[in-house]
Amino acid sequence: MLNTEKLLSQFNPVTGEMPGAPMVKRHLSDLRGCFADTAAFEKAAAAGNPLLYSVGAVEPASGAGDLHYGVGLLMPGKIGDEYYMTKGHLHSWREAAEFYIGLTGEGVMLLEDEATGESRMMPLRPNGVVYVPGHTAHRTMNVGDKPLTYIGVYPAKAGHDYTTIAKKNFRCVVVERDNQPTMIERK
Ligand code: PAN
Numbered sequence: 001m002l003n004t005e006k007l008l009s010q011f012n013p014v015t016g017e018m019p020g021a022p023m024v025k026r027h028l029s030d031l032r033g034c035f036a037d038t039a040a041f042e043k044a045a046a047a048g049n050p051l052l053y054s055v056g057a058v059e060p061a062s063g064a065g066d067l068h069y070g071v072g073l074l075m076p077g078k079i080g081d082e083y084y085m086t087k088g089h090l091h092s093w094r095e096a097a098e099f100y101i102g103l104t105g106e107g108v109m110l111l112e113d114e115a116t117g118e119s120r121m122m123p124l125r126p127n128g129v130v131y132v133p134g135h136t137a138h139r140t141m142n143v144g145d146k147p148l149t150y151i152g153v154y155p156a157k158a159g160h161d162y163t164t165i166a167k168k169n170f171r172c173v174v175v176e177r178d179n180q181p182t183m184i185e186r187k
């Protein structure tokens with residue numbers, strides 16, 4: 001059944017807003033435990049609770065072959081020398097891959113192979129596509145000074161496992177060194 005309401009969405013590539021799509025908002029307090037510099041985190045959290053990112057999700061259908069997608073907006077900023085980031089997750093159905101398309105701003109994605117811990121930092125920029133294989137934890141950082149927007153497309157049955165990351169975090173962090181995003185091992 002071709003339900004036209006579900007076939008088309010319009011989003012604002014600057015604000016990430018998508019009329020009609022449910023939007024999840026994450027504030028600084030939701031990211032407790034994610035940043036390496038806990039003193040800098042507590043200082044920032046004492047000063048306020050800014051919006052770090054939002055994701056508008058489109059879930060047209062949930063059959064075995066269906067796709068879902070989300071439009072993300074990630075604000076610029078840092079905690080200590082670590083960039084504002086998403087919580088990051090693995091897909092509950094581990095085989096599920098995903099691709100991200102950069103829309104505006106300047107970001108990077110941190111990818112970590114669940115089995116080996118091997119980590120990669122990939123640029124997420126306008127007109128660039130980052131492919132996230134299955135079994136790979138992924139987190140997005142805004143490394144610029146303007147909002148970052150992007151689309152992520154994933155199998156409808158992927159699911160989001162936040163618990164594994166909440167327990168052990170990513171092996172690496174992305175920090176600013178000499179004005180450049182730099183991936184280093186977490187201490
Ligand atoms: C994305 C993410 C989005 C927000 O749509 O959900 O970037 O990041 P967190 O989900 O880690 O808070 C995606 O990867 N979906 O699978």
Ligand code: ZN
Pocket residue numbers: 089091098138152154
């Ligand atoms: Zn994902």
